[in-house]
Amino acid sequence: MDPIIIIGTGLAGYSVAREFRKHDKDTPVILITRDDGASYYKPDISEAYAKDKTSEELVQKSAEEMAEMLGATVKTHEQVEAIDREQRQIRLVGGETLTYGRLVLAWGAEPITLNLSGDAVEAVHKVNNLMDYRAFRDSLPDKARVAVLGAGLIGCEFANDLIGAGHKVSVADPAEWPLQQLLPKEAGNAVRKELAHGGVEWHLGQAAVGVHRADNGDLRVELDNKDSIRADVVLSAVGLRVGVKLAEKAGLAVDRGIVVDRTLRTSDPHVFALGDCAEVDGHWRPYVAPLMQCARTLGKTLAGGKDDTPGQVKYPTLPIIIKTHLCPVIVCPPVNKHGEWQVEGHGTAIEARFVDKSGKLLGFALTGEATSKRRDYLKEAPALME
Numbered sequence: 001m002d003p004i005i006i007i008g009t010g011l012a013g014y015s016v017a018r019e020f021r022k023h024d025k026d027t028p029v030i031l032i033t034r035d036d037g038a039s040y041y042k043p044d045i046s047e048a049y050a051k052d053k054t055s056e057e058l059v060q061k062s063a064e065e066m067a068e069m070l071g072a073t074v075k076t077h078e079q080v081e082a083i084d085r086e087q088r089q090i091r092l093v094g095g096e097t098l099t100y101g102r103l104v105l106a107w108g109a110e111p112i113t114l115n116l117s118g119d120a121v122e123a124v125h126k127v128n129n130l131m132d133y134r135a136f137r138d139s140l141p142d143k144a145r146v147a148v149l150g151a152g153l154i155g156c157e158f159a160n161d162l163i164g165a166g167h168k169v170s171v172a173d174p175a176e177w178p179l180q181q182l183l184p185k186e187a188g189n190a191v192r193k194e195l196a197h198g199g200v201e202w203h204l205g206q207a208a209v210g211v212h213r214a215d216n217g218d219l220r221v222e223l224d225n226k227d228s229i230r231a232d233v234v235l236s237a238v239g240l241r242v243g244v245k246l247a248e249k250a251g252l253a254v255d256r257g258i259v260v261d262r263t264l265r266t267s268d269p270h271v272f273a274l275g276d277c278a279e280v281d282g283h284w285r286p287y288v289a290p291l292m293q294c295a296r297t298l299g300k301t302l303a304g305g306k307d308d309t310p311g312q313v314k315y316p317t318l319p320i321i322i323k324t325h326l327c328p329v330i331v332c333p334p335v336n337k338h339g340e341w342q343v344e345g346h347g348t349a350i351e352a353r354f355v356d357k358s359g360k361l362l363g364f365a366l367t368g369e370a371t372s373k374r375r376d377y378l379k380e381a382p383a384l385m386e
């Protein structure tokens, strides 16, 4: 029997394997990863200091332990470089080919690299996995000056975590307020104020354009208004992009991610995708809750499902919890853009409702103490995909 091959051992790859094994103990499963295959909960990375954990302590299980638990083969430090759909084969760097019965793409997304000038661009860190985090954390001296490029979810969470550990943090972003892609201004400003109170120095409305090495060894982040930030370490957190080339070369439909329908099938019925690399029925949601929904559905489908009918994934109301502990945030991005924010509250307790013309709630954002109202909002907010 040809195996199910899963490319990727992040939360998506391991979760779908685990779900599959609940229904099928016999079909061979091979997972392939270009990293060491350690199982970890990625969101822990940006609150490792708050949780008092080193990068080593974030590992939940090694690749060997995962292989044993899943009754699967886990091939580590192997990169897939081509997919031949006609032969149902994948090719690894180095030339080895493997034949699949069904193929699952769970290869995640890559951090975007800013186009920066300067002689110290190579020193800029990006963190999207445990190995990146290990390198970043090892580079931090005590009480380091850290320049974070990007005031989105990852940048803000790191800023909060790093000041908690005694580092001095500056954050630069061309946006006017933190988390601008997720929050209305008042809610973003609540986060700005509380983190500033905790010690974060904001450079908002300012884009980084270069990273240089100063004579005394400092890094100097050059901003587009001619200001600069002196730092020991620079962390870039400016968003993710799905690596679609491999899928495109294989002739699979791609858009922002690898295009799949609600059964998680790509344009080839033997190839599926989930997690950060997948765009499900038009939605690209690079978060844990959606991929867990997908893993449950796909695990059953791969095992045959009821009458062999593939399950359809549903996205209920899926809030994003932003781990800026100095000013906690819960946000449900609007299910469509046809509406406007209505904002109430004072200080850092902001309640923002995104409503359509008839007043129907399409999304919401809560900050600070207002997050205690999450249950009421979750009851009222619509599902993303029913």
Ligand SMILES: Cc1cc2nc3c(=O)[nH]c(=O)nc-3n(C[C@H](O)[C@H](O)[C@H](O)COP(=O)(O)OP(=O)(O)OC[C@H]3O[C@@H](n4cnc5c(N)ncnc54)[C@H](O)[C@@H]3O)c2cc1C
Pocket: 007, 008, 009, 010, 011, 012, 013, 032, 033, 034, 035, 042, 043, 044, 045, 046, 078, 079, 080, 081, 106, 107, 108, 109, 127, 128, 129, 154, 274, 275, 276, 277, 286, 287, 288, 289, 291, 321, 322, 323
């Ligand atoms: C710091 C941080 C904090 C976060 N916090 C939250 C949070 O609080 N809540 C939330 O919902 N989400 C959060 N996220 C996002 C969430 O962690 C991701 O959506 C999720 O972990 C993605 O899992 P994945 O398995 O799709 O991708 P990944 O974890 O990126 O796994 C991809 C896998 O594919 C492998 N791979 C890639 N290309 C190849 C190839 N060509 N050949 C072989 N293997 C390959 C990699 O080695 C890896 O094993 C956070 C992300 C980060 C970085």
